Amino acid sequence: MNKIIFWLGFLFISLKLAAQIDLNYDNKFQLALSYEDAGQLEKAEAILRELTNLQPWNYSYFDSLTRILLKQKKYPDAISLIESKINQSPQDINLYGLLGSVYFMSDNVVKAYEVWEKGLNVSPGSVVTYRIIANYAIENRAFEKAIEILQRGKKNTDEPEIFSFDLANVYLANMRFSEAANEYYELLIRKPDQLGNIKSKLSLYSDNKAALIQFIETLKNKIKDDKTPNLYDLLSYIYSLNSDYDSAFKILVDYENKIKGNGNTILSFARSAQLNGEYEVALKAYEYLMKNFPSSLQSALIKFYHSTALEEILNKKYQSELESWKPIQSKKIIYQNEFNGIIKTYESLIKDSSVNLNRIEILYRIAEIYFNRLLDYKKADSLYTLINLRGANTEFSIFSFLRRGIIAILNDQLDDANSLFEKVLMNNRTNMEQKAEANYFIAKINFWKSNFAGTIKYLDETTKNLSNDFANDAIELLSLINFCRKDSINLSKYALADLLSFQSKFSLAIEELKPLAANLNLFLLNDYANYKIAELLLVVSDIPTSLKILEDIAEKNGIFADKALLLLGKIYQYGVKDRTKASQIYQKLLEKFPNSLYFDQARDYLNNLQINNG
Amino acid sequence: MNKFFLIYICLSTLILAQAKILIYMDLQQTDHLKAYGIAYNALKEGMVGDWLLNYRGGSFMFDYSDKLAAKCRLKGVAFQTLSQQEAVQVYSLVQSEDQNMEVIRLEKAPKIAVYVPPNFKPWDDAVTLALDYAEVQYDRVWVEEILRGDLEKYDWLHLHHEDFTGQYGKFYASFSNAPWYIEQQKIYENEAKKLGFKKVSDMEKAVVVAIKNYVGQGGFLFAMCSATDTYDIALSALNVDIVDKMYDGDPPDPNAQSKLDFSQTLAFQDFKLEMNPLIYEYSDIDIQPSEIGTEQNDYFTLFEFSAKYDPVPTMLTQNHVNVIHGFMGQTTMFRKKYIKNSVYILAERAGTDQVKYIHGNYGRGTFTFYGGHDPEDYQHAVGDPPTDLSLYKNSPGYRLILNNILFPAAKKKEQKT
Incomplete structure (x- = not known):
């Protein structure tokens, strides 16, 4: 019994002592770390040396002591410490990596490589061995050595794909893009599911043309001998990153053929191309899908996107046919058959009950074509009305009210137009821009009806937010009314001419304006009338008379002198095609009106003329 | 030194009978940044100019030339043409002892x-x-x-x-x-x-x-x-x-x-x-x-x-x-x-x-x-x-x-x- 008590007591005291010792060591260790934080490295070193001697197996002490020796650049001391640790644990690959690093830091590259080599020999069949040592080489920016080690790992182990990924990263860091692409190729062959990872890695180089070109060239060469489908997908992706959508599409078609796919990759490519403004290639892609996958579940959607792409291309062509330099455009119908074709497709999609598409959007698109391109206002109006009925809660409803208001003006139904614009103002869903438009048109209606007080009220509303598209026109109209309000009879005549001009009744508008233009006693209104006539004459292609009027305005130095000079310049540049004369006129504007609102525009035109003259 | 400079300016303007271009650099200037380019390139083309320190925001003065005027207009740089008499008045104001201003001659565009x-x-x-x-x-x-x-x-x-x-x-x-x-x-x-x-x-x-x-x-x-x-x-x-x-x-x-x-x-x-x-x-x-x-x-x-x-x-x-x-x-x-x-x-x-x-x-x-x-x-x-x-x-x-x-x-x- 006594013996038992004795041994139990002995054990208790021993454990207590051991715990006491551990606590002491731990306190000392913490003290050493505090010294390190305070920059007193020598004191920290002394404590850690003591602790390491007492507990040579303790990795924390070893690690901290090594770090502190390196901080003090005591490389020989660090080397002997690590070597003694290696003697204790000769299988620890990390220690070889670390020792090699210390040799590397101390400029002994040969010895560093030698030690790393020893580390590699510890377990030459293991993936981990190569990766650990290669990482030490990479840390020391010994990239060539790292590449050599990783290549050996790829060859000597049974998981070469891991090394391909590592190698690609090292090559990318060294801007060796072709070699990186080679590694990605190998990776893709071995592990097709890595395609997403590779794509995401390459996407980081989307603004590096040189890298993209090297990726493309390498993969193109690979594809010559290797028809693995994923390669096509990857190459197409890189072409897209390089904004070469045509090539991307061609390669993607090959890919689809190879995998006998359902066209989904091409569809998502086409959408991306369309969103990036690459309408032609998007159109080609949709046509391919329509031809090759006629019974696809997505065929209605493809048809719809196809039509939208076609519409965008036609819109671009339409815009290029307009004489955009003229201040007032005469509306014309061109590409009628093509636009009708698009309408037919849209209509067929609406009729097809099996199709799940936003029919209100399609209706609105059709209405817009009738309104903007085919100038069939009656048809457009009926469609906009339908949208107001069926899609009252959609964003298209407010747009439709605005369009119907304009159509009512064109049809001379000003009261109807007014109530349509009022509906826009009363709608909770109307945004600021739409409100500004509605206010502006109500102001115009008041103006055309000679209710100038009402006009001012709504123009004030329009100009509350100056960033909207109608603010400038509103300010211009406000200044006209403020100047000429006292002469309401003549202002009414001007307003009527303005309405006729809006309704594209240009000749009638000119006739209305002529008496005002001839009456020199009207001062400002006379200037307005003359300038407006000059603009309208351009629409009816009477350039000589327009030129004459504008030259007179410019000569008189009235309020439109600078504006007239700018328009004269444009007429000579685009209408008469006399670039020298145009150039002289722009210069005259710059010289005579340095504070003009049109100064910057004139300068840009002049700069353009000079650039184009070479 | 100041008087000599003033006389020199007066004589040279009279002899050459040439008006000046004043590129003013105060709040009236339309494009301050391009104005520096105009001045720099004028020097580069061999012109000699003056930097009127503290005069209208640190203006530049060059001899008038149609080319320089056209360039200013083209670049959107506001300027004023001065007659000989007006230029002399500006110089004399800048040179006067009671003004914290100075004329600095700009000679050569730095490389x-x-x-x-x-x-x-x-x-x-x-x-x-x-x-x-x-x-x-x-x-x-x-x-x-x-x-x-x-x-x-x-x-x-x-x-x-x-x-x-x-x-x-x-x-x-x-x-x-x-x-x-x-x-x-x-x-x-x-x-x-x-x-x-x-x-x-x-x-x-x-x-x-x-x-x-x-x-x-x-x-x-x-x-x-x-x-x-x-x-x-x-x-x-x-x-x-x-x-x-x-x-x-x-x-x-x-x-x-x-x-x-x-x-x-x-x-x-x-x-x-x-x-x-x-x-x-x-x-x-x-x-x-x-x-x-x-x-x-x-x-x-x-x-x-x-x-x-x-x-x-x-x-x-x-x-x-x-x-x-x-x-x-x-x-x-x-x-x-x-x-x-x-x-x-x-x-x-x-x-x-x-x-x-x-x-x-x-x-x-x-x-x-x-x-x-x-x-x-x-x-x-x-x-x-x-x-x-x-x-x-x-x-x-x-x-x-x-x-x-x-x-x-x-x-x-x-x-x-």
């Missing part, structure tokens, strides 16, 4: 070099933006050109968002995996290797010494953002390793701070290094955002110097306003207590120890340091698009940059003090 690394991105440098916008021609130089002595061909050298300590902007913590960072490090390492340096930081030390020699021999150095403090830090650390392992492969000297040699620096002294490699700061020279407060309150004030007695700082501070909105950078402003006494303070945040703009002499040359990255982008971040200067034609912050390019064009006068 400009900008230190631009090969992986330069448009967001890197406000000066190249300003020079490009003003249409001022410049050459790009980098390490190799500097080390082989090419700087002697240039009158003016600009440094911008460069890190002369060799720590790649201390972006390691945030961007070490970004392709642009990886590429940048590799480009610098390759250059160091090509030129026989073991470390990038060693190469940078050679560069700062070469630049210092260039200034000493009469060059004009203009630096912005991190190029300012890192330049001086690198000079102070010529004989000590201050760079951590991830930047140069070995640890820094644990006693680096005590080994700094401030006698080597141009502008700063007694500063404390930020040795943590993961903290995006080099030293305590730079003012921290928390010390600045809100953007709305961040304004700095230009000092007014005597135009007749201190023409150089006067030239550098010509502007149409004297309180300017601040802007940040990796180095935003300088702490006043670390600026050497010999250095002129050109602009500071009134009532604080925060200095924005300084100037000093070294040897036969001068240096000017301007804190912040982009005067019209308050907090310019990596990857942000470059500032469109056509939207900031009257930027007073950018004007300070452009003052620097014309300052070396000034005919050297005898100092009055």
Whole structure:
């Protein structure tokens, strides 16, 4: 019994002592770390040396002591410490990596490589061995050595794909893009599911043309001998990153053929191309899908996107046919058959009950074509009305009210137009821009009806937010009314001419304006009338008379002198095609009106003329 | 001297019977930045002009020519043509003793070099933006050109968002995996290797010494953002390793701070290094955002110097306003207590120890340091698009940059003090 008590007591005291010792060591260790934080490295070193001697197996002490020796650049001391640790644990690959690093830091590259080599020999069949040592080489920016080690790992182990990924990263860091692409190729062959990872890695180089070109060239060469489908997908992706959508599409078609796919990759490519403004290639892609996958579940959607792409291309062509330099455009119908074709497709999609598409959007698109391109206002109006009925809660409803208001003006139904614009103002869903438009048109209606007080009220509303598209026109109209309000009879005549001009009744508008233009006693209104006539004459292609009027305005130095000079310049540049004369006129504007609102525009035109003259 | 100058002006204007073009630089000017380009290019074409310090915001006066007038119009630069009599009146006002104004003759367009690394991105440098916008021609130089002595061909050298300590902007913590960072490090390492340096930081030390020699021999150095403090830090650390392992492969000297040699620096002294490699700061020279407060309150004030007695700082501070909105950078402003006494303070945040703009002499040359990255982008971040200067034609912050390019064009006068 006594013996038992004795041994139990002995054990208790021993454990207590051991715990006491551990606590002491731990306190000392913490003290050493505090010294390190305070920059007193020598004191920290002394404590850690003591602790390491007492507990040579303790990795924390070893690690901290090594770090502190390196901080003090005591490389020989660090080397002997690590070597003694290696003697204790000769299988620890990390220690070889670390020792090699210390040799590397101390400029002994040969010895560093030698030690790393020893580390590699510890377990030459293991993936981990190569990766650990290669990482030490990479840390020391010994990239060539790292590449050599990783290549050996790829060859000597049974998981070469891991090394391909590592190698690609090292090559990318060294801007060796072709070699990186080679590694990605190998990776893709071995592990097709890595395609997403590779794509995401390459996407980081989307603004590096040189890298993209090297990726493309390498993969193109690979594809010559290797028809693995994923390669096509990857190459197409890189072409897209390089904004070469045509090539991307061609390669993607090959890919689809190879995998006998359902066209989904091409569809998502086409959408991306369309969103990036690459309408032609998007159109080609949709046509391919329509031809090759006629019974696809997505065929209605493809048809719809196809039509939208076609519409965008036609819109671009339409815009290029307009004489955009003229201040007032005469509306014309061109590409009628093509636009009708698009309408037919849209209509067929609406009729097809099996199709799940936003029919209100399609209706609105059709209405817009009738309104903007085919100038069939009656048809457009009926469609906009339908949208107001069926899609009252959609964003298209407010747009439709605005369009119907304009159509009512064109049809001379000003009261109807007014109530349509009022509906826009009363709608909770109307945004600021739409409100500004509605206010502006109500102001115009008041103006055309000679209710100038009402006009001012709504123009004030329009100009509350100056960033909207109608603010400038509103300010211009406000200044006209403020100047000429006292002469309401003549202002009414001007307003009527303005309405006729809006309704594209240009000749009638000119006739209305002529008496005002001839009456020199009207001062400002006379200037307005003359300038407006000059603009309208351009629409009816009477350039000589327009030129004459504008030259007179410019000569008189009235309020439109600078504006007239700018328009004269444009007429000579685009209408008469006399670039020298145009150039002289722009210069005259710059010289005579340095504070003009049109100064910057004139300068840009002049700069353009000079650039184009070479 | 003044009277002689006035007589000379009167006679020359009468003899040549020529009117003048006054490019005024006050609030009436439509495009201040292009105006500098007009003046610079006029000098380049052999014209001689005058910089009328403190007259209408620091205006330029040139002999009238149709070509110059057309150029001003084309570039949107407002100007006024003056008759001989009007020009004489302007000159006599500027020269009069009771006005803090002065006429500085501009004779020759300085040859400009900008230190631009090969992986330069448009967001890197406000000066190249300003020079490009003003249409001022410049050459790009980098390490190799500097080390082989090419700087002697240039009158003016600009440094911008460069890190002369060799720590790649201390972006390691945030961007070490970004392709642009990886590429940048590799480009610098390759250059160091090509030129026989073991470390990038060693190469940078050679560069700062070469630049210092260039200034000493009469060059004009203009630096912005991190190029300012890192330049001086690198000079102070010529004989000590201050760079951590991830930047140069070995640890820094644990006693680096005590080994700094401030006698080597141009502008700063007694500063404390930020040795943590993961903290995006080099030293305590730079003012921290928390010390600045809100953007709305961040304004700095230009000092007014005597135009007749201190023409150089006067030239550098010509502007149409004297309180300017601040802007940040990796180095935003300088702490006043670390600026050497010999250095002129050109602009500071009134009532604080925060200095924005300084100037000093070294040897036969001068240096000017301007804190912040982009005067019209308050907090310019990596990857942000470059500032469109056509939207900031009257930027007073950018004007300070452009003052620097014309300052070396000034005919050297005898100092009055």
